[in-house]
Amino acid sequence: xxxxxxRDKKHLWHPLTQHKLHPDTVAIxxxxxxxxxxxxxxxxxxxxxxxxxxxYGHCHPYIAEAAYRQMTQLDHVVFSGxxxxxxxxxxxxxxxxxxxxxxxxxxxxxxxTASDVAIKMALQYHFNQGRKRDVLIAFxxxxxxxxxxAMSVSGLSVYNGPFSDFFLNVKRIPVPDGTNxxxxxxxxxxxxxxxxxxxxxxxxxxxxxxxxxMHDAEGLNTLIxxxxxxxxxxxxxxxxxxxxKTGKNFASEYMEQLPDIISMSKALTxxxxxxxxxxxxxxxxxxxxxxxxxxxxFHGHTYSANxxxxxxxxxxxxxxxxxxxxxxxxxxxxxxxxxxxVIKKHPKVARTRQLGVIYALEIKxxxxxxxxxxxxxxxxxxxxxxxxxxxxxxxxILAPYVATDEQLQKIYNTIERxxxxxxx
Ligand SMILES: *Cc1c(COP(=O)(O)O)cnc(C)c1O
Numbered sequence: 332x333x334x335x336x337x338r339d340k341k342h343l344w345h346p347l348t349q350h351k352l353h354p355d356t357v358a359i360x361x362x363x364x365x366x367x368x369x370x371x372x373x374x375x376x377x378x379x380x381x382x383x384x385x386x387y388g389h390c391h392p393y394i395a396e397a398a399y400r401q402m403t404q405l406d407h408v409v410f411s412g413x414x415x416x417x418x419x420x421x422x423x424x425x426x427x428x429x430x431x432x433x434x435x436x437x438x439x440x441x442x443x444t445a446s447d448v449a450i451k452m453a454l455q456y457h458f459n460q461g462r463k464r465d466v467l468i469a470f471x472x473x474x475x476x477x478x479x480x481a482m483s484v485s486g487l488s489v490y491n492g493p494f495s496d497f498f499l500n501v502k503r504i505p506v507p508d509g510t511n512x513x514x515x516x517x518x519x520x521x522x523x524x525x526x527x528x529x530x531x532x533x534x535x536x537x538x539x540x541x542x543x544x545m546h547d548a549e550g551l552n553t554l555i556x557x558x559x560x561x562x563x564x565x566x567x568x569x570x571x572x573x574x575x576k577t578g579k580n581f582a583s584e585y586m587e588q589l590p591d592i593i594s595m596s597k598a599l600t601x602x603x604x605x606x607x608x609x610x611x612x613x614x615x616x617x618x619x620x621x622x623x624x625x626x627x628x629f630h631g632h633t634y635s636a637n638x639x640x641x642x643x644x645x646x647x648x649x650x651x652x653x654x655x656x657x658x659x660x661x662x663x664x665x666x667x668x669x670x671x672x673v674i675k676k677h678p679k680v681a682r683t684r685q686l687g688v689i690y691a692l693e694i695k696x697x698x699x700x701x702x703x704x705x706x707x708x709x710x711x712x713x714x715x716x717x718x719x720x721x722x723x724x725x726x727x728i729l730a731p732y733v734a735t736d737e738q739l740q741k742i743y744n745t746i747e748r749x750x751x752x753x754x755x
Contacts, residue, residue, distance in 0.1 A: 334358065335370055347490075347562050354510030357713070362389035365734040367718060376738050378712075378719040380731045383539070383571050387650045388733035394601045397646035401639045410438065410635040417641035425610070428580045429525045430589045433610040437628065438635040442570035443476025445594035445607035446532070450480045450499070451630055452592055452611055453530030453564035456618045459626045464529035468522055468563075471503045474540030475532060475568050475594075481675035484532050486541070502526065506538070507550025523561045530564040531555075534583035535590075536686060539571035543691035545684045548585045555588035564615065565590040570607070574598035575651055575660050576729065578687030591615055600646035606640035659732040663688045663739065665726070670743045679750040681724075691727035692746065694754055704754065711753045717745045 335358035358370040365388060367375045380386050387394065405415060422436050439448050450467065457464035469475070469484040476482065482491040483498035493499075502522050507515040522528060535551065538544040558565040561656055567590035569657065572582035576598070592615060596607035621627050634640075650656050665689040674692060675683045681695040696704055708721045719742070721728055726746055730739065 348453040364388040365731045365738050369569060375713065375716050375718040376734065376742055377731060378742050379727070379729050380598075381446065382600055383576065383597045383729055384600070386574060386576070387601050387647060388731045389602065391601065391650065393650060394603050394643055394646045397642045398603055398639050401642035403617065405638045407634065407637055407639075411631060415636070415638050415641075417638045417645060418636040420649075421540055421641045421645045422455060423725065424645055425608070428652070429593065429610055430581060430583050430649065432589045432591075432612050433593060434613045435611050437609045437611070437630075438625050439607045439609065439630075439632050440634055441476070441605050441607050442568075442594065442596035443481040444632065445486070445570060445596050445609045446475040446481035446566075446568060447478050448567070448609040448628075448630055449532065449566045449592045449594045452485065452609065452615055452619075452628065453532075453566060455628065456564055456615055457529050459621070462527075464527040465500050466522070466526040466528045467499055467501045468519065468528060468531040469501055469503055470506050470533050470538065472506070472538055472541035472544060473532070473534055473568075474538065475534075478569075502528075503599045506544070506546035507554065508548040509550065512547055512550035512553070512581045515550060516557070516638040519554055520557055523557060523563060528561065528563045530566055530592075531558050532566040532568060535569060535572055536577060537572055537582065537586060537689055540722070541729045542693075542722035543684065543689055543729075545686055545691075547729045552586040555586060555590060558589050558591075559588065564592060566592040566594065568594050570594055570596045574647070575656070575732065576687055576689055578664055580651070582686075599647065600640055600644050601650070603643045603647075604637070604640040606634075606637060637638075656732050660688055662736075663730065663732065663734065666736065666739050670739075674743070674747060674750075677747070677750055679754045688732065689727070689729050691725050694724045694726065694750065696724045696754065707753050708749055711749050712745060715745045715748070717742050719746075 336356050359367050360370050361368045367377050472486040474485045555565045564635045567583045569581050573595045593610045600606045657742050681693040683692045713717045
């Protein structure tokens with residue numbers, strides 16, 4: 332039997348991959364804690380928690396046990412008309428950690444569908460009250476997923492360019508970065524005044540796909556406050572930022588003004604199973620609550636509130652709230668800060684940024700060379716046993732909270748060596 336990577340080539344089509352340019356894959360056979368192992372036994376530190384999902388560590392026994400226990404009790408049942416303990420318990424647990432104004436939870440399967448549900452809630456919130464509001468506001472470099480609604484509100488790029496003729500009506504604004512906030516706020520209010528705006532969707536404080544670009548809490552707070560003034564639904568996409576990564580359970584807690592809607596996925600299920608949630612305020616929910624059946628939210632996925640995924644999410648929240656994980660988050664935050672003190676002075680480093688356990692470093696490059704750099708860095712990291720996925724000239728770290736000090740140190744050393752040997 333040929334090896335896994337060779338057999339993979341025959342039938343598989345990978346996400347976000349141009350197969351002609353990147354024909355090779357690495358076969359991963361198992362994972363534990365912060366480590367991934369390939370089919371030759373080589374280990375890699377998972378420096379990005381497998382796209383920010385496995386934050387409590389891979390194959391965490393507490394999560395795995397919760398899944399197994401639920402699998403032998405109730406695997407799946409329709410969630411229209413039926414309910415079950417795992418969903419109810421998950422809702423109760425989430426209410427304890429979500430911003431206070433969030434009251435209702437709607438299930439879907441992934442971050443993109445959570446965005447789509449949020450967008451539909453915002454549009455229908457106005458529709459149900461007899462108002463025609465058909466414009467959405469989003470940040471220029473935002474990312475909210477790959478389904479049509481989510482793609483529409485994402486920044487234009489190689490991902491959504493071919494479909495741009497089919498998008499929802501979206502106005503894009505830059506993020507308030509502290510230097511431009513006055514202009515951004517003015518532009519925002521101008522749109523609110525002149526267009527029929529239904530909602531504003533944003534990744535609070537950190538834009539993941541834009542290479543962990545960070546913005547200003549005060550500026551964002553003002554934008555959300557303006558939304559309230561114009562009865563525009565503020566949607567915080569916390570798919571990446573949720574569940575402790577920014578140093579708080581949700582990035583929205585950094586702002587005084589709270590969003591009307593929050594979307595969650597990724598770390599929600601600790602990397603064990605796919606699931607997503609869109610939460611909203613009582614005000615949003617009440618706009619759908621009616622004797623008129625057509626005012627309901629007629630959106631539903633077959634696997635809504637899958638009991639096993641709910642049990643896993645519940646176990647994940649218990650871990651998040653444990654002293655151990657809270658200590659880990661603080662430890663990694665402090666560790667990144669110490670690394671930053673040193674590395675930001677490196678001549679090849681243009682700038683750095685950090686919020687909680689999210690750390691990013693921009694490499695100084697002349698743009699012509701930029702194309703090949705990303706791949707060279709990636710190769711270097713993999714050879715050294717560190718899994719990081721640079722975005723353009725940005726290297727970012729978002730390791731599982733259980734990454735040890737030694738593992739963090741290895742990530743830092745590897746980045747530093749890459750700066751010295753790969754970047755020219
Ligand atoms: C990953 C991501 C999504 C999309 O989630 P999928 O599960 O990949 O569909 C949406 N929003 C943000 C902020 C994300 O990071």
